[in-house]
Amino acid sequence: MPEGISQEIRKASIRNAVNYGKARESTVLNAVLSKFPNMRPEIKQLSIEVSAEVTRVNGLSAGQLASEAEEYADEFEEERKEKVEKTAKPKMELEGATPGSFTTRFPPEPNGYMHIGHAKAAFMEKEFSKIYEGKINLYFDDTNPEAEKQEYVEAFKKDLQWLGISFDTEYYASDNIEQMYSYARSLIEKEKAYVCDCSPETVKEKRLVGIDCQHKNLLPTENLSRWEKMLAGNLPEAVLRYKGAINDQNTAMRDPTLFRIKAHEHYRQGRKYLVWPTYDFNTPVMDSLNGVTDVLRSKEYELRDQLYYELLKILGLRLPRVHSFARLEINDNITSKRKLKELISKNKLWGFDDPRLVTIAGLRRRGVQPQAIKDFVLRFGMSKTDSKVSLDMLLAENRKLIDGTSPRLFFVKDPVKIMVKGIPDSQRKIEIKSHPSGNLEHRKYNLSDIFFINAYDAFNLKDGDTIRLKDAFRIKIDKAGKETLEASYLSESVGDVLKVPWVNEGNCLKATALELGKLLTGDVFNEESMLAVEGFTESKALDIEEGSAVQFERMGFFKLDQKEKMVFIGI
Ligand SMILES: [Zn+2]
CATH class of the missing domain: 3.40.50.620 (HUPs)
Structure with a gap:
């Protein structure tokens, strides 16, 4: 047995014995397997070791057990705290309230x-x-x-x-x-x-x-x-x-x-x-x-x-x-109507539904789901401790909800042209997964010789470099350059090379991605709270419904805000 595993068996046996008076083989085995899932095929050998250690630990006197447990005191305390935090749901109780007459x-x-x-x-x-x-x-x-x-x-x-x-x-x-x-x-x-x-x-x-x-x-x-x-x-x-x-x-x-x-x-x-x-x-x-x-x-x-x-x-x-x-307040944001009106009148904000705002209209415009708002606000319960929290907490909650249904797409910023010669016919018809789960409809394209990649990827390439057009194939750079690059098809193989997002000339369209930052820095309006990134995305974007979310690789989640102009808002 690898050293780490024997240690884990010992620790799990002691923890179990401390918590429940006696260690149990099944509990210890599960605990070890959850730490080392790749040991599942060796479960037989593992069980023998666990059984021996559980027997040993259960044979210790109370004093001996306590002194062995002392070694793990800090770790056990950390685990306990984590568990409490995870399970601590706010108590939803109102003193004196009566079911049925409320x-x-x-x-x-x-x-x-x-x-x-x-x-x-x-x-x-x-x-x-x-x-x-x-x-x-x-x-x-x-x-x-x-x-x-x-x-x-x-x-x-x-x-x-x-x-x-x-x-x-x-x-x-x-x-x-x-x-x-x-x-x-x-x-x-x-x-x-x-x-x-x-x-x-x-x-x-x-x-x-x-x-x-x-x-x-x-x-x-x-x-x-x-x-x-x-x-x-x-x-x-x-x-x-x-x-x-x-x-x-x-x-x-x-x-x-x-x-x-x-x-x-x-x-x-x-x-x-x-x-x-x-x-x-x-x-x-x-x-x-x-x-x-x-x-x-x-x-x-x-x-x-x-x-x-x-x-x-x-x-x-x-x-x-x-x-x-306690009232809920969001850091680096504004809810005061007077201040919002001022920023709107100066054209710093679109309106009360500006996606940088924590108005409900703003959150909706940004693509935040009602369920995410509900989960987020209810976690504070009836606590009277002031809750001034980061908007990121809400956005993280939201990302969990939209991840499974948001198709992945490439978005190429400041596109630079790259001509690829020698693509075999068999590689010209391409099908790319739209979601790691494979559950969303794949993107299917017929590839021409002309691609676009991000300017910052292109600038770092030299003659002779090999890169992989992500989810497609490898190419070799024949002629690097700032305006146009020339390359040739290498192989399908995946390996340890730079993978770059791309779009193909015959299957792309112009799009704008609005990247959102904090509304305020200190008390001052952040002039860079919304940055418009121009570029190309895949023509598959035409199948996205206005209001739905996508994930642009390397950039994060975006909501399609205006389909006609292909304007996306960062979520
Ligand atoms: Zn008077």
Whole structure:
């Protein structure tokens, strides 16, 4: 037995004995075979060795076993950690949630495009609705007329549908404004809210010194009439504030604004309303009224949980449970709508669906599969540890999914012509595997004498060199050169020579491959985040459907973005 194998038998026997009290031959044998699969034909001899070692190890005293195990302590610890990492799936549990009586909601504000952070929330909520055999609502939190648009509502719905997330019901905060007004009145009557029309400067000054403004102690009747005035537009600076404590340790409880005036046309309600509830008011009310039992929010909102519960208690409304989790952020990328708009207006980005972005539209454009996004976001679970991760993690997840169905093709960058003489007729009809598995339809070409190879391959060739046109045959370079090369056919044989990607003149077409890099370097837009590589690919590319992926040898996966112009985007 080779030395390495005897060592492995010893180690596996000790490990097995340490973990289970006694070593078992079958377990040890399997462990050794998984390390040395080429020993399968020798299994008989191997079994004899394993049996002897297992007997020896099982005969050791506890002390002897421990001292032999000591030798492998570091290795065993590494293995254990690896195993834990591999099997550690986030716990998908919500405290207090009950199967069968569970409703959650996905609450986007239609003021921009859906991005990967939204997708995390939506997938988690959808997953919990399945785990707890309940429902999931789609709730548009649309009470800020200046920012919201129907276009964004449609975009959210399209993205959610593409991700495969469906909902039981759909509703809008802005359809319930009258009802929220009546809850506002109720708060005022209970002396829990007041209409304040102090200037923003006054509010700031008073907060600094911890003094209430004169409006806080007005009588409810007075506040009610001021509220009606506010609704009628006769108190142009007014807001309705929660009666908290100006010195509260929780800053979210320092008389937060519950309603404010927004004299702006609303995409859904037009000019019907002047006074709009804030997120802090409409969220708990809408959740409670719509049967939501469990709310997921990112932990940035934790300070506001107190207000969420207090408002519902005062209004006598049912209390959902609020659960917090960490927001997902992607390194070197942007989700801020303002910054994206700026880059789009400067023509640095194509739009909100630019394939460099982590908007859902951008990821879709890039050829990232919904399943990859789902697997990626769910791995973080309800953890509250900040997850700022690299986009590469998602792309790696995606590559695993598309590998099996993406045909391989050659792409030749900066093509240089190479004339090959002496190709036998038998070699002119060629069939090349489109996938290592052989499962995809082969590429079949009739070869002419003229080929193209990458400029960087061509530049390094000298007269007399032998290369192999990958998956075809060997050629000898007769005359190297920067413009055109001349070569002659050598043989079919495969061997230790440089293999170069190629296309044949009669079977190729012009194509552009857009190679994508990081969107930002530091905080600055990376001007080289998209590089257009011009070249030729094989005519087989004409069979690729727009939107599908291919793998260009040596370059990686690309999605066919525009078939007419043969533009591919790096995945
Ligand atoms: Zn005031």
